[in-house]
Amino acid sequence: MDKTFPVVLELDVPKHPRDIFSFTKAAMQQVMDCRDLDLATQRKIKMILIELVTNSIKHSGHSDSQIRLVIDEPSLTIQKKEKGVQIEFMSSEQQIPFEEIDKTIKISFSTENNHHVKTLDRYKFRFLDPFKEGLNIEHMPEHFGFYIITLASDSFVYQYDPEKKENHYIVNINT
Amino acid sequence: MKINKAVHGEVMVITIEEKEANLSNSEQFKTQVIQEIAAGRHRLIISFIHVEYLDSSFLGALVAILKALLPYEGRLILSGMNGDIVNLFELTRLDKIFVLKENTDLALKEF
Numbered sequence: 001m002d003k004t005f006p007v008v009l010e011l012d013v014p015k016h017p018r019d020i021f022s023f024t025k026a027a028m029q030q031v032m033d034c035r036d037l038d039l040a041t042q043r044k045i046k047m048i049l050i051e052l053v054t055n056s057i058k059h060s061g062h063s064d065s066q067i068r069l070v071i072d073e074p075s076l077t078i079q080k081k082e083k084g085v086q087i088e089f090m091s092s093e094q095q096i097p098f099e100e101i102d103k104t105i106k107i108s109f110s111t112e113n114n115h116h117v118k119t120l121d122r123y124k125f126r127f128l129d130p131f132k133e134g135l136n137i138e139h140m141p142e143h144f145g146f147y148i149i150t151l152a153s154d155s156f157v158y159q160y161d162p163e164k165k166e167n168h169y170i171v172n173i174n175t
Numbered sequence: 176m177k178i179n180k181a182v183h184g185e186v187m188v189i190t191i192e193e194k195e196a197n198l199s200n201s202e203q204f205k206t207q208v209i210q211e212i213a214a215g216r217h218r219l220i221i222s223f224i225h226v227e228y229l230d231s232s233f234l235g236a237l238v239a240i241l242k243a244l245l246p247y248e249g250r251l252i253l254s255g256m257n258g259d260i261v262n263l264f265e266l267t268r269l270d271k272i273f274v275l276k277e278n279t280d281l282a283l284k285e286f
Contacts, residue, residue, distance in 0.1 A: 016199075020197060020230070043258075050228065143235055144231035
């Protein structure tokens, strides 16, 4: 393969669940045309794409979402951009815009769906390892999307742009 | 969701007959299985032999089914998953919560 890196792919997110798998397969093919990746990394990228798209279909209504894949060496970044209001937490010590920066807080998007995040600036946070407290079936969440992205990636950051009213999900994978 | 149900003694084997286990069918599948639990089926095998991929919504449905079995001290075994799906269970550490078997015959031997 003789490629100049980074290679940037811009993809429109499908709007129907029936298109998620074909979208992911096509995106993976484009990635593999650019770089040889081991099976474990391919699986991680697939999972992340599936969950980012599923999240958009579930929550963004009719607004358009775009995914940008930045294929570089030795890393790969998946960025999802979505118009709309910022993420809101069900219960939390803080909401966006955060008042305290560089602090680990617990947030939730629904009952039994807790995440530990680190605030990076007033409109930005990073998801932290979700399983520090161990697993227990009685308290097991039934919403795993962000957990999967966090576990499959080396860094998963959410950022809101209040001027453009855009949500950004930025996922990094070291390959 | 298109499923096939087969009874082997006290065990019901539910085979998912679709390639995609995702947001579009997870709620319906959960309802279908929870109805079986309410009807007295507490030993279940769910076969994923035809499923190509599974997403977080379907994982959530499986967790809900496992929770629904808890009051009955029931048992759930998942079988026939491909490498991508097993990898998803390992990543989320749900392989420590669910019993996964390569195929239905091996799953039946667990009961």
